[in-house]
Amino acid sequence: xxxxxxxxxxxxxYHILLLALLGIATLYEGFDASMLTLASVDVRATLxxxxxxxGIVYAITRAGVVASFFFLMCAxxxxxxxxxxxxxxxxxxxxxxxxxxxxxxxxxxxxxxxRLFLTAQYGLAIIIAGEELPAKLRGTGITILTAMATVGTVxxxxxxxxFLLLKDASGNPAHDFAMExxxxxxxxLGIEHDGAHWRGLYLIGALPLLLLPVLxxxxxxxxxxxxxxxGRANQSLLATLRAQFAEARQLFSPTYLPRxxxxxxxxxxxxxxxxxxxxxxxxxxxxxxxxxPAQVGDVVMWAYIGGAFGHLLAGQLVDRLGRKITCAAxxxxxxxxxxxxxxxxxxxxxxxxxxxxxxxxxxxxGATHVYASELFPTELRATxxxxxxxxxxxxxxxxxxxxxxxxxxxxxxxWGITWVALGPIIGALLVxxxxxxxxxxxxxxxxxKLGNTTLQPAMATSASGRSTAxx
Numbered sequence: 001x002x003x004x005x006x007x008x009x010x011x012x013x014y015h016i017l018l019l020a021l022l023g024i025a026t027l028y029e030g031f032d033a034s035m036l037t038l039a040s041v042d043v044r045a046t047l048x049x050x051x052x053x054x055g056i057v058y059a060i061t062r063a064g065v066v067a068s069f070f071f072l073m074c075a076x077x078x079x080x081x082x083x084x085x086x087x088x089x090x091x092x093x094x095x096x097x098x099x100x101x102x103x104x105x106x107x108x109x110x111x112x113x114x115r116l117f118l119t120a121q122y123g124l125a126i127i128i129a130g131e132e133l134p135a136k137l138r139g140t141g142i143t144i145l146t147a148m149a150t151v152g153t154v155x156x157x158x159x160x161x162x163f164l165l166l167k168d169a170s171g172n173p174a175h176d177f178a179m180e181x182x183x184x185x186x187x188x189l190g191i192e193h194d195g196a197h198w199r200g201l202y203l204i205g206a207l208p209l210l211l212l213p214v215l216x217x218x219x220x221x222x223x224x225x226x227x228x229x230x231g232r233a234n235q236s237l238l239a240t241l242r243a244q245f246a247e248a249r250q251l252f253s254p255t256y257l258p259r260x261x262x263x264x265x266x267x268x269x270x271x272x273x274x275x276x277x278x279x280x281x282x283x284x285x286x287x288x289x290x291x292x293p294a295q296v297g298d299v300v301m302w303a304y305i306g307g308a309f310g311h312l313l314a315g316q317l318v319d320r321l322g323r324k325i326t327c328a329a330x331x332x333x334x335x336x337x338x339x340x341x342x343x344x345x346x347x348x349x350x351x352x353x354x355x356x357x358x359x360x361x362x363x364x365x366g367a368t369h370v371y372a373s374e375l376f377p378t379e380l381r382a383t384x385x386x387x388x389x390x391x392x393x394x395x396x397x398x399x400x401x402x403x404x405x406x407x408x409x410x411x412x413x414x415w416g417i418t419w420v421a422l423g424p425i426i427g428a429l430l431v432x433x434x435x436x437x438x439x440x441x442x443x444x445x446x447x448x449k450l451g452n453t454t455l456q457p458a459m460a461t462s463a464s465g466r467s468t469a470x471x
Contacts, residue, residue, distance in 0.1 A: 022125040023148035030152030039198040047104040055405020064115035071120035072386025090117035095205025130373040131222040135442040143315030143366040150308040157300035163201040267393030272423030275397040276404040303354040310362035331424035334360035
């Protein structure tokens with residue numbers, strides 16, 4: 001039977017339910033990340049955090065992102081579904097606790113813990129989708145989940161003006177209810193309530209606790225994980241962790257190191273510019289362009305609505321044109337867009353450049369998530385994703401915002417961002433030269449194709465003509 005005669009792959013009813021539930025979980029990735037940015041001016045004012053200190057605070061919270069690799073590694077031993085439930089609960093509790101912090105140290109601690117759980121939660125959703133969805137729809141499904149993170153950013157952008165009220169502004173039902181909950185919580189905890197509006201915003205982060213029963217009964221463990229888990233002997237917790245660290249060392253073997261290296265390098269090239277941009281754009285917009293919280297929220301909302309379409313476009317392109325060309329082309333364009341964003345002092349310009357920047361970056365980031373989730377075998381998939389995406393791939397995300405913060409007094413925010421915009425262009429060149437093409441292949445066929453040999457420059461070609469089985 002030829003490829004043309006093969007039955008067309010479709011999402012089953014379970015696949016649709018799975019994407020819906022995982023989409024709710026990934027929605028909070030964008031929600032929380034944009035909350036830290038949009039509330040930055042208000043949080044700094046309440047907790048007396050200087051502009052140079054904000055870069056350090058941001059860098060420390062990014063360390064939580066890096067530490068999340070441990071949860072993903074454990075998912076290769078204890079199961080994807082179990083760890084997903086743990087991380088959803090951990091994020092909700094940590095975000096809710098942020099609403100009651102009294103010092104900048106407490107804020108930094110709870111946001112670091114929140115990012116630890118949230119990033120692991122996001123990665124697990126990608127892994128589960130990658131293992132459960134049909135091969136020819138895997139890219140589309142994963143980018144639907146990454147698009148939901150963008151929707152979370154849009155929701156936060158639209159919601160933030162209702163909570164981050166200007167001086168003497170009248171309240172509203174959402175703000176008043178959230179602040180009433182903060183007041184009651186403060187009374188229970190025996191701490192003084194200072195009336196800071198951003199506290200109600202962070203309290204929304206506790207809502208995923210309500211999602212736990214639905215995830216518990218709506219999502220099953222992936223068939224691929226259950227297959228490898230059945231062949232493992234029962235061990236103590238300590239022995240299990242030792243065994244998993246031993247398996248993780250395989251990532252540095254000649255078989256896996258080239259693909260490990262390309263994904264980690266690509267993420268670092270991306271975070272080189274996106275991390276400081278996220279950390280300082282709201283400050284730039286409000287303090288240098290003169291925008292109000294409502295205007296900032298509106299710009300972010302429209303930018304990430306456009307960005308959601310970027311994710312969906314990426315899903316189509318990676319499954320039709322391939323991973324390599326999608327990544328390389330859109331990262332290069334996005335690098336130019338972000339320079340324009342930080343050199344524009346008009347509100348119209350902020351709309352235009354922000355929408356363009358987020359759209360093109362989301363196209364490329366969606367494709368990169370697909371890469372990171374499919375290049376490693378099942379027994380190392382979550383570990384490989386976690387170590388490349390959340391550990392070694394986040395080095396620039398942790399340190400660059402801090403360095404830019406220290407350089408701002410010398411060169412300003414605009415030129416600080418401009419210099420690091422070369423990162424995505426370098427990443428695009430790395431993809432074209434070293435990354436494999438995995439379009440249309442099942443996860444098993446990808447491992448067969450990569451085999452036990454190292455990747456060579458431009459080693460892989462499109463497999464568009466192959467007839468593939470359902471993933």
